[in-house]
Amino acid sequence: MPSNHLNRRGFVATGLAGLALTALPLPAFAQTEAEAKALVVSVVDDINRVIASGKSEKAMIRDFEKIFVQYADVPIMARYVLGADARSASPSQLKQFTNAFQGYIANKYGRRFREFIGGQVTVRNARKIKAGYEVRTSVKLQGSSPFEVTFLVSDKSGRDKFFNMFIEGVNMLLTERTEVGAMLDARGGDLNRLIKDMKQNRLS
Amino acid sequence: MSSRLRLKHLIILSVMTVLSACASQPADQAARGEVFDPYENANRGIHKFNLGVDRFLFRPASKGYVKIVPDPMVTSFNHFAENISLPGQAVDYLLQGNPKQMGNALLRFVINMTVGGIGLSDPASELNLPPVDTDFGETLHVWGFGEGAYVELPFYGPSTTRDAVGVVVNLFSNPINFTPTRPADNLGVYAEVVRRMGDRGRFSDTVDSILYESADSYAQARTIYLQNRRFELARDDEDAYLGLYDDPYAETGTDPVRDPYLDPYEDPYAE
Numbered sequence: 001m002p003s004n005h006l007n008r009r010g011f012v013a014t015g016l017a018g019l020a021l022t023a024l025p026l027p028a029f030a031q032t033e034a035e036a037k038a039l040v041v042s043v044v045d046d047i048n049r050v051i052a053s054g055k056s057e058k059a060m061i062r063d064f065e066k067i068f069v070q071y072a073d074v075p076i077m078a079r080y081v082l083g084a085d086a087r088s089a090s091p092s093q094l095k096q097f098t099n100a101f102q103g104y105i106a107n108k109y110g111r112r113f114r115e116f117i118g119g120q121v122t123v124r125n126a127r128k129i130k131a132g133y134e135v136r137t138s139v140k141l142q143g144s145s146p147f148e149v150t151f152l153v154s155d156k157s158g159r160d161k162f163f164n165m166f167i168e169g170v171n172m173l174l175t176e177r178t179e180v181g182a183m184l185d186a187r188g189g190d191l192n193r194l195i196k197d198m199k200q201n202r203l204s
Numbered sequence: 205m206s207s208r209l210r211l212k213h214l215i216i217l218s219v220m221t222v223l224s225a226c227a228s229q230p231a232d233q234a235a236r237g238e239v240f241d242p243y244e245n246a247n248r249g250i251h252k253f254n255l256g257v258d259r260f261l262f263r264p265a266s267k268g269y270v271k272i273v274p275d276p277m278v279t280s281f282n283h284f285a286e287n288i289s290l291p292g293q294a295v296d297y298l299l300q301g302n303p304k305q306m307g308n309a310l311l312r313f314v315i316n317m318t319v320g321g322i323g324l325s326d327p328a329s330e331l332n333l334p335p336v337d338t339d340f341g342e343t344l345h346v347w348g349f350g351e352g353a354y355v356e357l358p359f360y361g362p363s364t365t366r367d368a369v370g371v372v373v374n375l376f377s378n379p380i381n382f383t384p385t386r387p388a389d390n391l392g393v394y395a396e397v398v399r400r401m402g403d404r405g406r407f408s409d410t411v412d413s414i415l416y417e418s419a420d421s422y423a424q425a426r427t428i429y430l431q432n433r434r435f436e437l438a439r440d441d442e443d444a445y446l447g448l449y450d451d452p453y454a455e456t457g458t459d460p461v462r463d464p465y466l467d468p469y470e471d472p473y474a475e
Binding site: 079080130131134142144145163168173175182183185203 | 275410450452453454
C-alpha cells in the first residue's frame with residue numbers, strides 16, 4: 001500500500017533527522033550569553049593553537065580557513081559582502097562566491113598572523129543585542145596599547161556562529177563590502193571573473 | 205600677550221567660518237551613517253599624493269626606524285609622544301565639560317613625567333588609571349558639530365572637515381607649547397611624527413595591505429577612518445554605539461517580506 005510505504009519512509013527520515021540533531025556539538029536554538037562567550041573563547045584558543053604550531057604560512061592559512069568555516073556563518077557573511085550583487089547572482093554563483101570568499105578571508109587575515117605572536121586576547125563580556133549577541137574582547141599586542149575586538153554571534157543559521165567582527169569599531173563585513181565592490185568594479189561587474197580570481201588568489 | 209589673544213580669536217573665527225562654509229550632508233543620509241564625500245575628486249588627488257609620500261619617504265623611513273632602533277626604545281618614544289599630548293587633551297576635556305577626564309589626563313601626565321622619567325615609560329597605565337584619548341575634533345562633536353564631509357589631508361591622511369579643524373587647533377592648543385622653558389618649539393608635533401613612524405613600521409604589513417594591496421585603497425582608507433572615528437565618538441553614547449551595528453540577517457534578506465527575490469526555502473547550507 002502506497003500510503004503505508006510513505007509513512008514508513010517518513011518515519012525513518014524523522015528518526016535520522018533526530019539522530020543528526022543530537023549529533024550537533026552545540027545545542028541548536030538555545031543560545032545564551034554564556035554560549036556566545038564560549039564560542040569566542042574557542043575561536044581564540046583555536047587561532048592561538050595554530051599560531052603557536054610553528055607550521056608554514058601556507059599550512060596555517062589552511063588551518064585558519066577551517067576555523068573560519070567551523071565558527072563563522074560564512075554564507076550570510078558572503079551574501080552581505082556582495083550586497084546588491086547577491087540578489088542578481090544565481091544560487092550556484094552564490095555558492096561559489098561563498099567558497100572563494102572563505103579562502104580570501106583566511107588568506108588576507110591569516111598572512112598577518114605574525115603581528116599576533118605574543119599577543120594576548122581577553123574575552124571580557126557578552127550581552128544580547130538586536131542582531132544576536134555581542135562579545136567584547138580586549139587584544140594586547142606587544143608594544144601597543146590594548147584595543148577592542150568585538151564579535152557578533154547569532155544562532156540564526158541553526159547553530160552558534162559569529163557573523164561579524166569589529167576591530168576598534170571597524171566593521172569587517174562593511175569594510176569587505178567596500179573592497180569586494182571595488183574588485184567587482186575593476187572587473188566590469190563580472191562576478192564569475194571575480195570568483196575565479198579570488199580562488200586563484202589573483203586580486204587587487 | 206595681545207598678539208596671542210588675537211591669534212586665539214583668529215582661530216575661533218576661522219573654525220566657525222570653515223565649519224559653516226562646508227557642504228553639509230542631508231540629515232537622513234547622516235542618520236543612516238552613509239559616507240559623505242562631496243570632494244571625492246580632490247580627495248583622490250591628495251590620496252595619490254599621500255601614497256607617493258608614503259612609498260618613497262614615510263614607509264622606508266619608518267621601516268628603517270623600527271629596524272635600527274631597538275623595540276623597547278620605540279615603545280618609549282611612543283609613550284613620550286602620548287604623554288606630551290596629555291596637557292592638550294586636558295584642555296579639550298575642560299572644553300567638553302568633563303572635569304573627571306581632565307583630572308585623569310593631568311594625573312597621568314604628572315605620574316608619567318615624574319615616576320615615568322619625563323614620560324618615556326607609562327607607569328600610569330600600569331597603575332590602571334582610566335585611559336584618556338581625546339582631541340579638539342571630539343570637543344567640536346560634544347559641542348554639537350556634525351561630522352561634515354570626508355577629507356583627506358596632505359601628509360596627514362583621512363579626516364573630516366570637523367576633525368581637520370580639530371587637527372589644526374590641536375597644533376596650538378597644547379599648553380606645553382607656551383611654557384617659558386621648553387626644549388624645542390613644536391616638540392609635540394615632532395614627537396607625534398616619530399610615534400606615527402613607530403606605528404607605520406610596526407604594523408607595516410597591515411598598513412601595506414590597506415594602501416597597496418586593496419582594489420581601491422582610497423575607499424578602504426575612507427571607510428576604515430570613518431568607522432573607527434564614529435566608534436571613538438560613540439563610546440559614551442549607547443544609542444549611537446548600537447547604531448553602528450547592522451544586522452546582515454535582516455539586510456541581506458533571510459526575511460522574504462523584505463527581500464522578494466529570495467526563495468524562503470533555499471538552504472544556504474545545502475551542498
